[in-house]
Amino acid sequence: MTALESSCPAAVLLPEGAVANTAAVLAAARGLHAGDPRRPAVGQLLDHLLDHDDDTRAQVCRALLELAPDQRETAAVRLRGYLADPGSDPAVRDDVMLRERPEGYEPLPTLIALAVLDPTQIPAAVARYRQCRPRHQNACARSYALLGPAQRSEVIEAQQAIAATGDRWEATGAIRVLLALGPDTHREARETADRALARGLALEALARPLTALDPGFVPDAVAIALASLALAPQDLLARRGEEAPRDVPSLVLEAGPEHRPALRRALLDLVEDEERAAVLRWRAAARLALLGRAEQEAAEEWLRRAGVDDPQAAPPRTVPDEAQSARIRARVAAAWARIEAGTQDSEARFGAPAAPERIAEVERTLGLTLPVDFAASLAVHGGVVPAEDRGDGEESEDEESRGYLHWNLDELLYTYGRLGEIWSSEEPDDEIRRDWGWRPGWLPLASVPDGSLIVLDLDPGPLGTHGQIVFADHGCPSHVIAPSWLAVLESAAEEQ
Structure with a gap:
């Protein structure tokens, strides 16, 4: 935790939470009713959050326009100062890598945040965004979408294109960006995931835990995770003997008891798939223990009857006389x-x-x-x-x-x-x-x-x-x- 975070006034809103979680702080600030005694301090709080990091500045500026519009010009002046002199920016001073390599500074997050406060800066932010490398564009995509409907549509189309041609990691990242845009992009996120799965890409879990996603998308996230498990169990299924695994079955079970039947069916499909390696079939049987010891034992007995040798069982050894x-x-x-x-x-x-x-x-x-x-x-x-x-x-x-x-x-x-x-x-x-x-x-x-x-x-x-x-x-x-x-x-x- 940085010095800024340790003395952060947001602790008043999240006395038991992580002050570094800007999204939670903003949600708490928006949830204050008009008569709440903490409401007058929201402007000061948002002004302070601008200095936590540059990644969330656009979101903070959007909240500032909603909750403390009188702070708009003060915040804009500060951001202009940071753009003119990056060394005065606390987010730059707190970044060890930027201190060592200041030439790596990328002003795009701060420029987008300024454009949220001052629409005359939108053309400059758009131009900078389109000139940036894809890595910087993806990192700023959620903020860029706040600039207006045209920029939001641009982000959605770009992420869909990335997922259509990229590898599993790029596709997963693109879907996460779509989900970060809000519930109205859930349909695009699910369709994008389905197309990636159809290409044979086993997607990484979209969140850990899955319940960190919008509740309305959790059933879709479970379906995506189980479909990915079927494509790449060697990557997404815990190995036997692994301590406290956080694999797809554990994440799905954590998402709620209503997903137990789907999880059971997915694991049994792996157990019964004759085309799978024996080691993967026995791994799937072992993970059925999440649903109960009896489930695991029944699956393992089924494998033995089917003549699938347990890869971890000691092989028979002939000892010479x-x-x-x-x-x-x-x-x-x-x-x-x-x-x-x-x-x-x-x-x-x-x-x-x-x-x-x-x-x-x-x-x-x-x-x-x-x-x-x-x-x-x-x-x-x-x-x-x-x-x-x-x-x-x-x-x-x-x-x-x-x-x-x-x-x-x-x-x-x-x-x-x-x-x-x-x-x-x-x-x-x-x-x-x-x-x-x-x-x-x-x-x-x-x-x-x-x-x-x-x-x-x-x-x-x-x-x-x-x-x-x-x-x-x-x-x-x-x-x-x-x-x-x-x-x-x-x-x-x-x-x-």
Whole structure:
């Protein structure tokens, strides 16, 4: 809160609200009856609000004409002064970026506000508006519409054009501008939204909460939000495990209990859509918990009966018996013997064996059981140092093709503890899980120069294999390099 806001006389009107909410202050001022003892101070209050910021100056000037017309010339003189000397404008002084880069000052908001008070300035405001970049035009569109019917029509047509050709964010912004013009543009806003949806644009929520919109438009906003959810559930549906999500289902439910049936139908449509990725269908089922635990459980049971595997369920794992384990260990030892025999200067490349106690300690720390082949490999070499880490100037080998290079156990644990990138994918679950976040079953083994990772996957997708080796392209696991660590070693041994 700025110094202006902390001493703002508007606090008299909004003792429990945010003084920075100019729209609420203006609404409260307009709501004062003629006999209210606070009414005489409205002119002073509006005069003060002119200095809060320049974005709302036109709205303040419109209220000043209605509630305190005798203040008109005083306010106009002040705005002319700010235009002549931007450095004297409190809105400029309070803006850190403008203090550092005064050449970025845009006088349009103040010029429009002056034109509201002084109609002779309208031609200058119109000319400046039309010369401005689209970003400035959109920021000032609501104020510009106050200049008259022609300017209002210009804003409406411009926003409709933006929504007709722009991306989802531009279309959402255009619809918000239309809604800000008042209830008489609700029809244009809904028609514009429907055309954007027909183009396949999933619109961002028009407000958070939706009840911040005019009550008459809330049902339309709910319909737009649910239609957008159907188009892009990967963006508008909370991921499982996300804390306190503010996704479309939560916003729709918050808009009122009358929207529960529409929300239920929208989520069930996602659950039952066979063309959707399994991860999205299970997300939709999880969000039915908003309507009741029984709703969620029924949807999840329906998915199981339909044969849709839960992407978060632990995949079945076949644990080799002792005889199979012994054969795997023997193959690992043989592969390492061939690699060592075919590699020069092996002592500089290969780390010392990891003790069984150390391997068991790492498993307890991770809460994971390492595959037999990788544990056996660690017992031969607890780390494989890439060439560029040796400090002798030799070039690194390609780590994706020579996948037996990996950090030692301390480095593995350190890197594992630091990972936590958030990412999502629209791809269906196959060999690799495609939900959200860095999964606990992904153990990073090494990095390549661009920051991508080689990963031991202990939480594979339905078509994957426990212990498969995955390439994580900049933190997003993208494809399987090898079905197992043993396969990596034996492939490296054959190249020797």
